[in-house]
Amino acid sequence: MPRPVTCPNCREELDIPAELRGQDVRCAACAVVFVPPTTDVVPTARRQPASTGPDYDDRGRWDDAPRRRRPRPRGSMLWVWLLLFGVVGSCVFGCGGLLALGMFMEFPNFQGYDSAAGRFHAEFPGKPTEREEVVDGPEPVLYLWTEFHREFPDETYFVYYTDFLARDLKPGPDQLLEKACDRAVARTPGSEEVSRQPAMHDGYPARDLVIRSPDSNGETVVRFVLVGKRLYAVGITGEFVNADSQRVRHFHERFRIEADGPAKKK
Known part of the structure; x- marks a missing residue:
């Protein structure tokens, strides 16, 4: 079996079958497309993937490894909900407080x-x-x-x-x-x-x-x-x-x- 090929982008060692050497393949680790050499030399990357979204084209990927997704930072939407609850709460409790104050003033x-x-x-x-x-x-x-x-x-x-x-x-x-x-x-x-x-x-x-x-x-x-x-x-x-x-x-x-x-x- 040929020696592992090193990804020119992430330096990940990949076991690429001999029949795919010299063709466009996609790195299973970083999704960079490159051409693995037919000889044991370090390949160079040809292009970056256009997108990693839901319309991402996986054709040409040499293996079926799952794509890595960037984790969504926790609490990224927390401030939005806090702001929303703050606005709603101030309206509800503020109006309720004014109503109670008006009733107290009018009828002690x-x-x-x-x-x-x-x-x-x-x-x-x-x-x-x-x-x-x-x-x-x-x-x-x-x-x-x-x-x-x-x-x-x-x-x-x-x-x-x-x-x-x-x-x-x-x-x-x-x-x-x-x-x-x-x-x-x-x-x-x-x-x-x-x-x-x-x-x-x-x-x-x-x-x-x-x-x-x-x-x-x-x-x-x-x-x-x-x-x-x-x-x-x-x-x-x-x-x-x-x-x-x-x-x-x-x-x-x-x-x-x-x-x-x-x-x-x-």
Whole structure:
């Protein structure tokens, strides 16, 4: 048997039959086509294979050895999947987070509060504080405040009330409620009155007043309720407050007068 032939490209020693010497053969190791010599000399390569893809032409290969395939590097597609999952995840969780944040802002966790002195029940998004304040004017008025300040968003929930003297009740409920609205608008110089509508609250005469401050995009939404000689003001003020807010409606609807106090129905 002839001596092995050395591939001129990869230096692999190949056992090539004598009848194929002097013809084009393909190296089983590197797929280079060359002509093995009929004598024992080192052959030279003629050409490189045009392709090693699926359309590769194996004709002329002198043996049936399987072609070597370059291994695909592991993790080459990993970054693509990570990027895809990152984009999808940010959209899903980002939109879900914004939705949850919007719901939290619109409807916080309200907690019940009972005022023994004020004879009312209300729901605040936290524990409120009580204080007194004298409002200056042609006729100074003493208001008793119950309020809670919510930092996010920046808004204040309040209930305040005052008792009229007997002589102050002579104008009648409608005039007293209108006067309360006028006083509220006058307390904020430059404010704009958006709306004022008559209403009823648990059978008591009321007024719904909406005021927009000059330095804010938000509104003050307050409901005045006259119960006997006592006037209540129930409202919210803040940057993102408007009359159509769900939390505003909830705060007004959950406010009720206790039946066993000075605000008892007659």
